[in-house]
Amino acid sequence: MKKLNVDVAIIGAGSAGMTAYRSALAHTRSVVVIESGPYGTTCARVGCMPSKLLIAAAEAAHAVEQSHRFGIQVKGREIDGQAVMQRVRAERDRFAGFAVNAVQAWPEEHRLRGAARFLSPHVLAVDDQAEVHADRIVIATGSSPIVPSGWREHLGDRLVINDDVFEWQDLPSSVAVVGAGVIGLELSMALARLGVRVRLLGRGGKVGPLTDPDLVGKAREIVAGALEFSADARNLDVTRDGDTVVLRFTEGDAHREERFDYLLVAIGRRSNVDGLDLHNAGIELGAHGIPPVDRYTGRVGDSHLFIAGDVTDELPLLHEAADDGRIAGDNAGRFPDVRVRPRRAPLTIVFTDPQIAIAGESHRTLTEREAEFDTGEASFEDQGRSRVMARNQGMIRVYGERHTGRFLGAEMIGPAAEHIGHLLSWAIQQQQTVQQMLDSPFYHPVVEEGVRTALRQLNHRLRMGPVPVERCLDCGPGG
Structure with missing residues (x-):
């Protein structure tokens, strides 16, 4: 050696x-x-x-x-x-x-x-x-x-992880996906839109990284409209029958049994x-x-x-x-001259459709640390540019600190979330107030006008700005 x-x-x-x-x-x-x-x-x-x-x-x-x-x-x-x-x-x-x-x-x-x-x-x-x-x-x-104990032995090559998906030579006819986190959501929606029959199984009603209760509920509706989604599947049992995965689980009071070509496990790492x-x-x-x-x-x-x-x-x-x-x-x-280095503002993006983004502190983080904050929100259902593109699904919730007006974070599911998330994380990185963000340019018509609607409502609730203007004469609710 x-x-x-x-x-x-x-x-x-x-x-x-x-x-x-x-x-x-x-x-x-x-x-x-x-x-x-x-x-x-x-x-x-x-x-x-x-x-x-x-x-x-x-x-x-x-x-x-x-x-x-x-x-x-x-x-x-x-x-x-x-x-x-x-x-x-x-x-x-x-x-x-x-x-x-x-x-x-x-x-x-x-x-x-x-x-x-x-x-x-x-x-x-x-x-x-x-x-x-x-x-x-x-x-x-x-x-x-992570793969649950025994599943690999029971299912053999019918069990796959995300690594395996990208080695497929062809798309299967059906896949069950266990885990409604980032990986499970992205792959489920992509496969479903490519013609694969997909059943997505989650636990506790969670959807990706979202933590704001109002947003989680909205996200469940949207995902369920795109594919078969069991947001709180329990008593999960998997067996193999030939080249088929037999999936048994309970959802509420209902007992289900379904068959798929593959079982994709995406419950974490x-x-x-x-x-x-x-x-x-x-x-x-x-x-x-x-x-x-x-x-x-x-x-x-x-x-x-x-x-x-x-x-x-x-x-x-x-x-x-x-x-x-x-x-x-x-x-x-x-070493030993160890130096402290600042970290960037948190930013998470999920490439579903509509996309999901969390910029800065999440609702859960703010709640757990007992932060004094208020919330503003806006729906994209009637937002002008979103309707023009026929991508008018979702909503955004923004959080600001009481007494200082500092912008703390946001969660959203909606169009262009990957871009909006960046803008909001930059504002957090620069420690901007909600009013400073509102003083920045907002072109018309763009999806970002929906963000402005949410910020106006937040600023009003923080008692640091005027009464929010909810609509413009030309474009309807949300700008």
């Missing part, structure tokens, strides 16, 4: 690990990145990019299906599942290739293939081939989908720490075996260890993983 001595060892070459590597290099060339799986990020290989490719195909199919609303009749609508999946795989491979090429361009001495585990706080064994002695260590091992032997790292372990970490420094306590990315089980988003990696890698490189 060869021995390596380095200043910084980074375990994992995903979004966080790659960014940590580049940041650490600014301070030392004595760095090694250890990876046991394929190079390339979760986002490019099995996450953000292939899912958006599938969603783009679904949006194209849906646009054709809805064209009659504009007086346009399209005959012979046909979805070629093989062509859809071929494009998904080809473009996915292209995106993933960029990350693979980036890693392979690193100096060979900076790359080490194999599974790392702690022998002691400063020593890692990498399979049976190397022993790495590192002054500082960054853990960036990512996360993996768990941190990849099994096999790391973190008990040998000389640190305190928290919930689920993850040590508590300071997200402003990436550091574990006062140790030489740093953590970055999805393995933290906090915000499994690419931009957050990259920020984690930048902070952890920089501090590991400059």
